[in-house]
Amino acid sequence: QKEVEQDPGPLSVPEGAIVSLNCTYSNSAFQYFMWYRQYSRKGPELLMYTYSSGNKEDGRFTAQVDKSSKYISLFIRDSQPSDSATYLCAMENTGNQFYFGTGTSLTVIP
Amino acid sequence: GAGVSQSPRYKVAKRGQDVALRCDPISGHVSLFWYQQALGQGPEFLTYFQNEAQLDKSGLPSDRFFAERPEGSVSTLKIQRTQQEDSAVYLCASSLAHTGDGEQYFGPGTRLTVT
Numbered sequence: 001q002k003e004v005e006q007d008p009g010p011l012s013v014p015e016g017a018i019v020s021l022n023c024t025y026s027n028s029a030f031q032y033f034m035w036y037r038q039y040s041r042k043g044p045e046l047l048m049y050t051y052s053s054g055n056k057e058d059g060r061f062t063a064q065v066d067k068s069s070k071y072i073s074l075f076i077r078d079s080q081p082s083d084s085a086t087y088l089c090a091m092e093n094t095g096n097q098f099y100f101g102t103g104t105s106l107t108v109i110p
Numbered sequence: 111g112a113g114v115s116q117s118p119r120y121k122v123a124k125r126g127q128d129v130a131l132r133c134d135p136i137s138g139h140v141s142l143f144w145y146q147q148a149l150g151q152g153p154e155f156l157t158y159f160q161n162e163a164q165l166d167k168s169g170l171p172s173d174r175f176f177a178e179r180p181e182g183s184v185s186t187l188k189i190q191r192t193q194q195e196d197s198a199v200y201l202c203a204s205s206l207a208h209t210g211d212g213e214q215y216f217g218p219g220t221r222l223t224v225t
Contacts, residue, residue, distance in 0.1 A: 004152075006152075008150070036216075041218075041219075041221075042218055042219075043114070043201055043203075043216030043217050043218045043219050044153065044201070044216045045216070046213060046214065046215065049213055088152050088153075090152075096141065096158055096160075096165070096166065097155060097158075097166065097168075098143070098153075098155055098214070099155070100145075100152030100153045100154070101152050102150070102151050102152050103150075103151070103152050
């Protein structure tokens with residue numbers, strides 16, 4: 001079993017929809033949780049970074065962490081065609097070791 | 111300011127050749143990471159530097175892979191006697207903090223194709 005599980009999609013939604021992206025993990029040592037956006041042939045770009053359980057909001061993006069269920073989510077409100085990309089979840093333990101999901105490919109249709 | 115840069119952006123190597131991939135991190139960033147990203151997969155950790163010290167190289171897939179950061183700034187990932195399974199995008203990331211801060215900034219990657 002991989003440390004981090006993420007549904008690869010692809011996910012296709014109409015413009016303006018709410019998008020929900022999810023990851024599960026097995027290692028309770030993970031302390032830091034991140035979401036990255038990766039456009040084709042580019043490096044990942046950090047979107048959200050959270051430390052504890054709960055919600056964190058930044059503009060149209062909300063990151064949610066549930067440590068008891070080992071489950072994290074990213075919600076995108078009012079999705080735009082420019083949000084079309086691959087979204088990667090990532091987790092870090094206290095030893096500077098990062099584990100990424102496989103990424104979910106999202107297409108927002110105008 | 112300037113982000114993380116990597117060179118070359120694309121590299122084609124014949125099987126058995128040695129390659130060297132360069133990473134220029136954001137100025138002042140203490141931590142530097144190398145990842146390997148296969149097609150359709152997430153990045154997989156290779157190695158981690160704090161300044162010039164290589165603190166973790168547990169992700170390097172074989173002894174053909176070697177990384178260095180001699181002056182605590184620029185880093186080079188070297189792959190000796192390349193094999194077809196080495197074909198991937200190699201990503202470099204840097205972080206300001208020493209530990210426990212997930213805010214890594216990635217470069218655009220070097221796409222290595224071994225023929």
